Amino acid sequence: MSDSILKVFIDDREKNSGVPEILEDMGVPIVVSRLQIGDYVIGRNIGIERKTANDFINSIIDKRLFEQARYMLESFEKCIFLIEGDFDRVLRYRKVKYNQIFGALVSLMDMNVHVMVTKNEKQSALFLYTLYKRQFKEKRNCYLEPTKIRVIKSNVSLPLIQINLISTFPGISREIADKILRHFKTPRRFFKATSNELRRVEGLGDKRIRKIIEVLDTMYQPEINKALDNRETGQESDGR
Structure with a gap:
């Protein structure tokens, strides 16, 4: 893939959303990695x-919400919140009213954050594809790889730190991390939980639970990291 081609950078925690796969099927060049800010980055200046x-x-x-919006505004020229799903269905079991949702949306727009609402992952992917195509036409001859943005996060809320901590586990999205923390109350209780206790959390199936237990119980083996690094750089271990 040529470096001159505009790419969409995707946070690796989005892999299970279905959106990256649809974008790839549409022919969009994607790069999946851990992003510091945002879930999708198009070019150098658009964060989603x-x-x-x-x-x-x-x-x-x-x-x-507004803490994340502030970090996005500090990092990108154009910030977009892409909201996916059916509020009518979700509000059936949440003690939140539409005026609170609309108030939050208006506040985001007051902050100069763009908002897009879609029904499902297909519509989300189509929106990102359309945005990508527009940027590709405008900047295909002058694209540069995005520089790594270092944002100094002062006064980061403790709940956000906890959400980010739990969502580093394989297969754990921010939404599932929120359910885990609501159930166990603290990250420490989650780390000490047994398989049976983990099964009580909505969204944690046996596959995710096995991976969590594997991460927590496997002894750290730094030589594996060294072997992987050598393989990625084309070097072979000399046995020393």
Whole structure:
């Protein structure tokens, strides 16, 4: 893949959302890695934060929403919150009213954050594809790899730190991390939980639970990292 081609950079925690796979099927060049800010980055100046309708409501309640928006504005020229899902369905079991949702959306727009609402992952992917195509036409001859943005996060909320900590586990999205923390109350209780206790959390199936247990119980083996690094750089271990 040529470096001159515009790419869409995707946070690796988005892999299970279905959106990256659809974008790839559409022919969009994607790069999946851990992003510091945002879920999708197009070119150097567009950052997109994707949230399900339920996660959007959670971020209003725990006050993460505007903190995330501020970090996005500090990092990108254009910031977009992509909200995916059916609010009518979610509000059936949440103690939140539409005026709170609309108030949050208006506040985001007051901050100069763009907002897009889609029904499902297919519509989300189509929106990102359309945005990508527009940028590709405008900048295909002058594209540069995005520089790594270092944002100094002062006064980061403790709930956001906890959400980010739990969502580093394989297969654990921010939404599932929120459910885990609501169930166990603290990360330490989650780390000490047995398989049976983990099964009580909605969204944690046997496959995810096995991976969590594997990460927590496997002895650290730094020589494996060294072997992987050598393989990626084309070097072979000389046995020393």
